[in-house]
Each structure stands twice: as structure tokens, then as C-alpha cells.
Amino acid sequence: MRRYAVALGSNLGDRLEHLRQGVIRLEREAEAQGLRKSRVYDTDPVGGPQEQSPYLNAAVVFYSPLKPQHLLELLLEIERWQGRVRLEPNGPRTLDLDLLLCDDLRLEQPGLIIPHPRLHLRPFVLAPLADIAPGWVVPGLGQSVSALLAGLGTRGVRLTGLRL
Secondary structure, three states: OEEEEEEEEEOOOOHHHHHHHHHHHHHHHOOOEEEEEOOOEEEOOOOOOOOOOOEEEEEEEEEEOOOHHHHHHHHHHHHHHOOOOOOOOOOOOOOEEEEEEEOOOOEEEOOEEEOOOOHHHOHHHHHHHHHHOOOOEEOOOOEEHHHHHHHHOOOOEEEOOOOO
């Protein structure tokens, strides 16, 4: 079993329902065990079209027998199932699922880089992840999720009262 961290985001339609459905399908299809869910955050869009709506962001940590490449393929399938259409980089989306971490693995292959290459630059990813895995040391950076978040700050990231 491998330990994974996945980020979730949505800024189109019923944002919370898109996140919830993504988690339900991920838990079932990835044979996830010990799944932990972060709190839900409302965040400013980063990059892409300026007229985008705010995002809801969250993260999950779980154990799965899937290999990283297979999990990535599943994440893309779940995005499509939830209505995601990729029209432009950083554009609006019904559901965005990013594979952030896998154990202490460092991997770089076409279409898949672990840890996620921009993880340490994104408070909208680090804040939810710090809820459920604050001490996870990011391979290659040598710092924990909570230390990375403390160094970056939480500007544009607001805690909601919503639950996954």
C-alpha cells in the first residue's frame, strides 16, 4: 500500500458537490483505505482568465494499492466523469484533482512528476494538506507541509464552514 495526497479544486457549478463526488469516486475506485479529508477553503483563482470565480479547495490523504501512474489515470478519469473540459491552462473547471505526494517518492516521467512541481508555491494546496498531514516532509525540499505553508502564508485562502 502506498500513502497518497491528492488536492481537489472546483470553481464551476455546485463546487462543493463536485468535490464531494470526486472524493466518493476516488475512495471507491482507488480502493482507498484510511482516507482523511481536510477542511474546505474558499480561494482566489491563480493564473488563467481574470474573470474566474473563486475556487473551493480541499485535500485528501489515503492508502491505496494503485501505482502512481494508475492513480493519475484514475484522477483524470474522475475529472472527466465530473464534466471537466480542458480548454485553457488554469481555466475554470468543475473538478481538478492533482496528485501531490506518494510516500517519500521522487518521480519524474512524461505526464507525472511527484512531488507535484508547484506544491510548495500554492497556499491553496498547502493549507488543506496541512489540516491532515502537517508533518509530511516533501521529498526533495526537506520541509514539512506545515513549514512550507508557514513560509508562504495564506493570502487569498479563506477557511469555510463547509465539509466534504
